[in-house]
Amino acid sequence: MAICTGCSLLCEDIVATYENGALTHVKNLCRKGHGHFQAAFTERTVPMIDGEQVTLDSAIAKAAEILKSAKSPLLYGWSNSTLEAQAAGIKLAEKLGATMDGTSSFCQGILMERILSGKIPSCTLDDVRNYADTSIFWGSDPSSSHPRHLSRFSYYPRGEKRQKSYEEERTCIVVDVRKSATARLCSNYYFRVAPGGDAEFMEAILAVLEGKIPKVGDKKKMIELGSRLKKTKWGAIFPGPGMIYSLQDKMELFERLVAKLNEITTFKVIPMVGHYNMRGFNELMLEKTGFINSVSFKGGAAVHGPEHSAMAAAKTSDAALVIGSDPLSALPFGTAHALARLPLIAIDPRRSLTTDAAKVVIPSAISGLETGGTAVRMDGVKIKFEPIIDTNLLSDEQILTRIMEAI
Template sequence: MVTCTCTGCALLCEDIDVIIENNRVKEVKNACRRGAARIRGCVNRLEPSVNKKQADIDTSIKKAAEILKNARSPMLFGWGNSTCEAQVKGIELAKRLNAIIDDNSSFCQGLLIERILKKKFRTCSLEDIRNRADVLIYWGSDAQDSQPRHLSRFSYFPRGEHRQHGYEEDRTAAVIDVRESSTAKICKGHFYRIPTGGDRELILALMDALSGKVPKYDKRVLELAGIMKKAECGAIFAGIGLTYSIKDDPDILVALADKLPNFNIMPMVGHYNMRGFNENLFKETGFVNRIRFEGRPVHNDGYAVVEALRQKSIDALLVIGSDPLSSLPGSIVSHLADIPVICIDPCVTLTSRIAAVTIPCAVSGVESGGSAVRMDGRVVELPGIIENNHLSDQEIMTGLMEAL
């Protein structure tokens, strides 16, 4: 039996026991279903190909480099399921190509992560929450389904250093959402249903209530404000439901946080290393996504993958650690039928099925090592536990650089 780090989500659980037999995963212990599926590997393994014809890995890498070199406006996209080492190499590759680089955070949690990196929000570690938090607010986040071990390892259920009685006596959890989610059913009695897009209105009402005013809102907002005001150590777990709703005015959450000095904000990141990419790009450019290198890094909303595809402003796309065909609307990804797509992934995906070039990589944390950044900003090492012949995502990025 060996211990590994799970890359099923951005919790990066490090207590996963794996039984290996004949160099294959036989059994996974402690992981949630999502994590266990990731560790067991691909049901349908990606093979190297060029123009839908089988090729060897070197030929696929050389063809991908040729496409990127000849493109006038290439984009490198994805990165959320890639190691930090591959991300750093990818940023170098984008600089050499004068390319656009972007990731999934440009249409989800990037707004909040950037504000954390710029120190506009107070935040903390998951261990701080487990040991100290007494009020937990899941806002637009169904953690029980998206990050299945969040409540059991770090927030609601554990006995922490200063919360020895756990959820029975020491913690209050509330859910703010448009529907009664699985998380809401666990946090009984403290579910606050809001209409779609109603997050900003609730934030304004809470700010009034916290300032001693009587808000023109459902009377339960006073109950919620009272719970938040009494917190010794609170946490708002901001899901994409909240982020999407306030994307045109994200600083309103900063204003609410300023009225809650005992609260921390934590974006509920999905992909295991989305925050890693945001931090690596931020160190290089001062921004977390939507960058084009034109001798210097230029940040522009038009460099977001959604806008670039909508405006048809790119003529080649490299996808790594993501599957845009499964996550973006068909009207937006239709442009991919007109340009060469390069797909780097361990498994067959919808995106790989339309790609001009496919390059299989090892499953990070199982077949290859590296590092990643947990949703709270902690760097976590990913040891490889199975010997194999697949190139890591970092090695593929290095190969592309050498082939240019």
Template sequence: MLTISDVACPVCGCVCDDLQLTVDGSRVVRAERACALAEPWFLAQSSVTRPAAEIDGEPADIDRAIVIAADLLRSTRAPLIYGLSRSSTGGQQAAVKLADHLGATIDTTASLCHGPSIMAMQAVGESTCTLGEISTRADLVIFWGCNPAASHPRHAERYSAFPRCDFLPNGRADRTIVMIGDERDVHAWRLDRDDARPDWVIPIEPDRDFEAISVLRALVRGVSFRDQCLPESTLYSLTELARRMKSCRYGVVFFGLGLTATDFHRPPRASGLGHLNVENLLRLVTELNDFARFHARRMRLYGDVSGADSVLCWQTGYPFAVNLSRGYPRYNPGEFSANDLLTRGEPDACVLIGSETLGQFSSQALDHLRRIPVILLDYPATTPIIEPTVRFTTAVYGLHAPGTAYRMDEIPIAYRASLPAPWPTDEAVLKQLMERLAQN
């Protein structure tokens, strides 16, 4: 048995880096400090065996699979490369290089989650801070459109509710925690798995977030609000919240998919204007800095979705939905977002780097994916909802391979390898694919 400390968890955007794994041969038998999401994931990953390459569902030699995949890509005219949030910086960089070589469209899972937030930040800017700063200073913490207990179970413990420090010596007792969101589910929201409740819950009618933020902006400016655009009880709560926002020392709003209008668990909202909700929130936060230090931060879902955006920005100038067919990058969410492209039936081949978000695609997009050649690079325990033409099983970053992930606050965290792996990394596969394509 081997005990490995300070392991970073790749399961969600918190990237907690204090886990302790007990390893027996090629299996993880214990994962201490892993949350309810992470523990089963660690234990399941270690026990699965799968061939490194498959062609049409049959095990294949990896060199043969590279040749077949390269031949498929060579004959395409409008390929799509999508995913990247399960990857690491090296794999993401290799994916952009492949997209550049092919003249492909490259998109990340951000287009299905916080894409609208990114567009809002491009319009009005963002005042950033780290989760470390929040854990030591924030005495007013607001969660808007997100349920951290379900999506980020250790967020409250590590960053937002319970840490004790010089500025907040009593931890949770020194903080006011507010949850705002859809009235259909906000009362069920919790801070963490121990059933810790927020101090204050403000239910909002579905799709009325924009109005609620606008009212808050007016209240913060001292405008007395008589408009009946929101129920009286909501107006009263928002009036009290505006007062608290102006009197706190340090405030932060963590916002999730309930605000960006791309809720994974419900059909897309009728408005489709989530970027305007976020833009309004960012303007509110800017205005609150006249009274107190204030920030807004995204609750990012997947392990390294922030890294995928960062690498695409670094390599192409744009964070997602980038088309390289003209030899230079063009950015246009909607036109070049993976789901929209596939729904319109435009790509003639697809390289999927991680299939964890396929279930969020439209049925037309999935139908089109089933009609075109798909080259999938994914983790051993994953069974995708489509049958790829060529599948490469790749080492899991943070378990089988070292790497770098960007936490939800864009802080890079080093991944360690804890287990031996029979699989190459996605970076190695993509580089082999590039070498093969460059040969002819």
């Protein structure tokens, strides 16, 4: 069995056969995972400096030279690297006095911080499968982002206390600005919110839970929702970027809602983390520095703040190393533009907009397919995996170690 590192569900039941450089047989992969496994053979990177192919040793030496001569380097990415590589990255950042940030500062970071500090109660996905009778997808669409979430954990499976499952025992609720694929599935309990209207909707739920008339939404439907939540024996909320981006600095309202629900019954929260090891990076950073992301090691001690986020640091740094991430595709134009103007080092198995703009490209093995390691699933469960394809490519951890040795 192989592990799929295509998303943070880290599905452990994958059967994949590669023959003569092609994926010839697969079992249990979702569409997203299938794309991830197929990608092992498309648009792989080669060592490059200034667009010219070079030896791996030359690329590593050039990367070390750039980082060594930089006064304020930024190290960004990390959510698609193993815990072992992330640990090597933290050591490199300490040595360089660099700024270090992960993708979570653009998505689930503000919620993950509350989960890891225990302000918001969480659980494992196995608990959800065994006990949950209500699952709320708030600003998330697992049918697109985590395709096997519903079938493995939250809706369809028969769990220890949920033998009658979705037919009789599980209710799925969706709160979203659009009728997503998941919302179509749970159409009896689909609640549309306006962009930025999530806080107002939370206030309305709090009102109905307190027996008051809600100020927004269809009152009858809101009262029905309140009733459903009160009848829940064991519930789980899965917030996605839709909720996070909408709430921003009003995250305390979500804390209040979860606390209120837990006065009535049991409700746990699992953030719908996208990349396979974003949570691992947050946990490791918290353990090593006391902060989950956006940390500067300049001056020795770890300092956290928005000025050390990748978005800010892209404009103040004089070099950047990007690992397993494509910020030029995924981040706002201004940030992408600022990064592209820096001496950029990209460590990535595959070609991207970021590798195209990089001064130095270092090819790496794909975690889970070509190299093993450890990662943390979206619910905090640590999972070890072994490679299933032989390769001569170095892992992220090996590359970072070699860069550090050369500095």
